[in-house]
Amino acid sequence: MTAGTSIYAKNLTKKFGNFTAVNTISFEVKKGEIFGFLGANGAGKTTAMRMLTGLLKPTSGEATVCGYNVFTHGEQIKKHIGYMSQRFSLYEDLTVAENIEFYGGIYGLRRNDIKQRSHELYDRIDLGHARNSLISAIPLGWRQKLAFMVSILHQPEIVFLDEPTGGVDPITRRQFWDLIYETANKGITVFVTTHYMDEAEYCGRVSIMTNGIIAAMGHPQELKQQYGVATMNEVFIKIARQ
Amino acid sequence: MKRFFGFIQKEFRHLFRDYRSLLILLGMPFVQILIFGFAITTEVRNIHVAFVDNSRDVESIRITNKILSSGYFISSGTINDVNSIEAIFRQGKVKLVVVFGNDFAKQLQAGDAIDIQLIADASDANTANLIVNYTQSIVQDYINAPQQSPQLVPEVKMLYNPNLKSVYMFVPGIICLLLMLISAIMTSISITREKEMGTMEVLLASPLKSSQIIIGKVIPYVLVSFTIGVIILAIGYTVFGMPFNSNVVLLLFEFVLFITLALALGILISTVTNSQQVALMVSMFALLLPVILLSGFIFPIENMPAFLQYLSLIMPPRWFIIIIKNIMLKGVSLEYVWKETLILAGMAVFLLTVSTKKLKTRLE
Structure with missing residues (x-):
C-alpha cells in the first residue's frame, strides 16, 4: 500500500453460508482516481461495495478505506466517505432544501456550512428555483444529479456511486459525468458501478467482476487492446462469456 | 448528538408533511370513542x-x-x-x-x-x-311487594360503576387499542418505508449509529400516541363523565410503558417485512385481533375456553386494560397494580431487546 492510496483490498472475501459472493479480490484505487467497478448482475459488485462502505463485514482478507481498516474502523470510514445508492436516496416528501439540510446534518456539518454549500450546489446544477419544491415534483435526471451533489456535500475523501445513472437520459448522463470529473479533479476518489459500457470508457481504470472474482482490470484502452476489440462493450461480453 | 437531532427533525417533517394521515391519527380517538360510547351500548331502551x-x-x-x-x-x-x-x-x-x-x-x-x-x-x-x-x-x-311477611331482598350495590355504564369499559379498551395500533403500525411502516425506498442503505452508510436510527424513528410516534391517549382521557372525562379521582402521574407512566411495548412490537414487525403494505397487514392481523378479542376489552376472559385464557396471559393489552381500569375506576395506587405493571415492563424489556437486536442484525 503506497501513500496516495485511498482504497486497498487484498484477498477480500465474503461468504454467505456455502455461497462465496466475493472471492479473494485484490485491488488498489489511487486518490482522485475514477474507478469503474463493472460486472453482470449477481457478479458480486454490490457485496464488494457494501464491504468497502462498512455496511457488511468481510469474511476474510484485508481492506483499508481512507486508511481505516474495514474490520475494525467501520465507523471512521463512514465519516470519510459519501454514498449514493442504486435506488433513490432522497426523501420524496421533503423539499430539496430539507434534503440537503438533513444529509448535511447527519454528516455533522454546521448550519452555516450547509447554507453556503447548498448555494454553491444550487448554482452548479441550476436548481435554485426549485429549492422549496418537494423531491417528488422534480424530474428524475435532476434528482440524480442532486443526489450525487448531496453525497459529496460533506467533502468526503471517497464517494461510492452504486449505479448512479440508471434510468436517466443520455444528456443527463453526460452532465452527470461532468460532475464526476469535477469531483475527481478536486481530489475526491470516485468509485462507481455501472451497467453502461460507454460510461466505462470515461473511467480512469475499470475492473470487471464475474462470479465473485475480478476477471480483468486496467485502463479501458489497455483492456480493449488486450482483448483485441474496439469497444468496452465487446470486452465486457468476451469476459462475461468465459 | 447534532446528527441525531437532524434525524429527529427529519422524522417530524415526514410526520407533519403527511398532514392527512396525521389528521386521521388524531381524529381517530374522537370517532372511535363516540362510536363506542354512544352507538355500541349493551343497555336496552325503548x-x-x-x-x-x-x-x-x-x-x-x-x-x-x-x-x-x-x-x-x-x-x-x-x-x-x-x-x-x-x-x-x-x-x-x-x-x-x-x-x-x-x-x-x-x-x-x-x-x-x-x-x-x-x-x-x-x-x-x-x-x-x-x-x-x-x-x-x-x-x-x-x-x-304487597306481602307483609319478611322477604329475602338482597341490597345490591354496584361498586365503581354504579350505573353500569358501558362507556367505562370502552374507554380503557379504546385507549389500549389506539395506543397499540398507532405505535406499532406507524413505527413498522416508517421503518419499512426507508427500506422500501432505499434510503435506509444511505442512512446506514452514514455516520449515524443504528441505535440512533431506531430511537429517532420511534420518538415522533411516542409523542403522537401519548397525545392520543390524553385526548381519549379528556373525552372520557368531559363527555362521558368518567371518574377521574385517580393518580394521573401513575396513569401516564403506564401509558408510556405500554407505548414502549407497542413500539417494540412495531420494530419487530419491521424486521420481518420489507414493504409498507405487508407491515400494515401484519400489524393489523397480529395486533388488532388479539387486542379486541383476547384482552377482555369486549369479551370476558373468564368465559373463554381454558387454552384461550392461557393465550390471553401473553397478550400485553390484557394487563394494560386491568391496570387502567383499576387506576381510573377504582383510583388505586401502584401498590395495587404493581404485579400487572411488572408483567408489562418485563414484556417491554424483552420485546425491546429482541426487536432492536434483530433490527440491528438485519441492518448490518
Whole structure:
C-alpha cells in the first residue's frame, strides 16, 4: 500500500453460508482516481461495495478505506466517505432544501456550512428555483444529479456511486459525468458501478467482476487492446462469456 | 448528538408533511370513542312490548302499568287473539309479548302458581335475554311487594360503576387499542418505508449509529400516541363523565410503558417485512385481533375456553386494560397494580431487546 492510496483490498472475501459472493479480490484505487467497478448482475459488485462502505463485514482478507481498516474502523470510514445508492436516496416528501439540510446534518456539518454549500450546489446544477419544491415534483435526471451533489456535500475523501445513472437520459448522463470529473479533479476518489459500457470508457481504470472474482482490470484502452476489440462493450461480453 | 437531532427533525417533517394521515391519527380517538360510547351500548331502551291480557283484572293491569313505567318499554297495545302473536313478531317491531292467563288476580291472591308468560324475539339473543331479565325482575318485584311477611331482598350495590355504564369499559379498551395500533403500525411502516425506498442503505452508510436510527424513528410516534391517549382521557372525562379521582402521574407512566411495548412490537414487525403494505397487514392481523378479542376489552376472559385464557396471559393489552381500569375506576395506587405493571415492563424489556437486536442484525 503506497501513500496516495485511498482504497486497498487484498484477498477480500465474503461468504454467505456455502455461497462465496466475493472471492479473494485484490485491488488498489489511487486518490482522485475514477474507478469503474463493472460486472453482470449477481457478479458480486454490490457485496464488494457494501464491504468497502462498512455496511457488511468481510469474511476474510484485508481492506483499508481512507486508511481505516474495514474490520475494525467501520465507523471512521463512514465519516470519510459519501454514498449514493442504486435506488433513490432522497426523501420524496421533503423539499430539496430539507434534503440537503438533513444529509448535511447527519454528516455533522454546521448550519452555516450547509447554507453556503447548498448555494454553491444550487448554482452548479441550476436548481435554485426549485429549492422549496418537494423531491417528488422534480424530474428524475435532476434528482440524480442532486443526489450525487448531496453525497459529496460533506467533502468526503471517497464517494461510492452504486449505479448512479440508471434510468436517466443520455444528456443527463453526460452532465452527470461532468460532475464526476469535477469531483475527481478536486481530489475526491470516485468509485462507481455501472451497467453502461460507454460510461466505462470515461473511467480512469475499470475492473470487471464475474462470479465473485475480478476477471480483468486496467485502463479501458489497455483492456480493449488486450482483448483485441474496439469497444468496452465487446470486452465486457468476451469476459462475461468465459 | 447534532446528527441525531437532524434525524429527529427529519422524522417530524415526514410526520407533519403527511398532514392527512396525521389528521386521521388524531381524529381517530374522537370517532372511535363516540362510536363506542354512544352507538355500541349493551343497555336496552325503548323496547316495544305488546300484551295479551286474558284476565283484564286489577292485578294484570297494574303489572302492565308497572312494566310500562319502568322506562325500558314502549307499549304497542294489547292483542286479543293469541294466534296473532307470531304475525306481530314477524313484523319485527315488537320484541316482547307478555301473556296473562285467566283469573290472574285470583291466582295471585290465593298464592298459587301464577300464569304469566313472556315471549321474546330471540333473533337477537342478547337483547332478548336482557329484556326477559328486566321484565322478570319487574314482575317479581310487584308480586313480592304487597306481602307483609319478611322477604329475602338482597341490597345490591354496584361498586365503581354504579350505573353500569358501558362507556367505562370502552374507554380503557379504546385507549389500549389506539395506543397499540398507532405505535406499532406507524413505527413498522416508517421503518419499512426507508427500506422500501432505499434510503435506509444511505442512512446506514452514514455516520449515524443504528441505535440512533431506531430511537429517532420511534420518538415522533411516542409523542403522537401519548397525545392520543390524553385526548381519549379528556373525552372520557368531559363527555362521558368518567371518574377521574385517580393518580394521573401513575396513569401516564403506564401509558408510556405500554407505548414502549407497542413500539417494540412495531420494530419487530419491521424486521420481518420489507414493504409498507405487508407491515400494515401484519400489524393489523397480529395486533388488532388479539387486542379486541383476547384482552377482555369486549369479551370476558373468564368465559373463554381454558387454552384461550392461557393465550390471553401473553397478550400485553390484557394487563394494560386491568391496570387502567383499576387506576381510573377504582383510583388505586401502584401498590395495587404493581404485579400487572411488572408483567408489562418485563414484556417491554424483552420485546425491546429482541426487536432492536434483530433490527440491528438485519441492518448490518
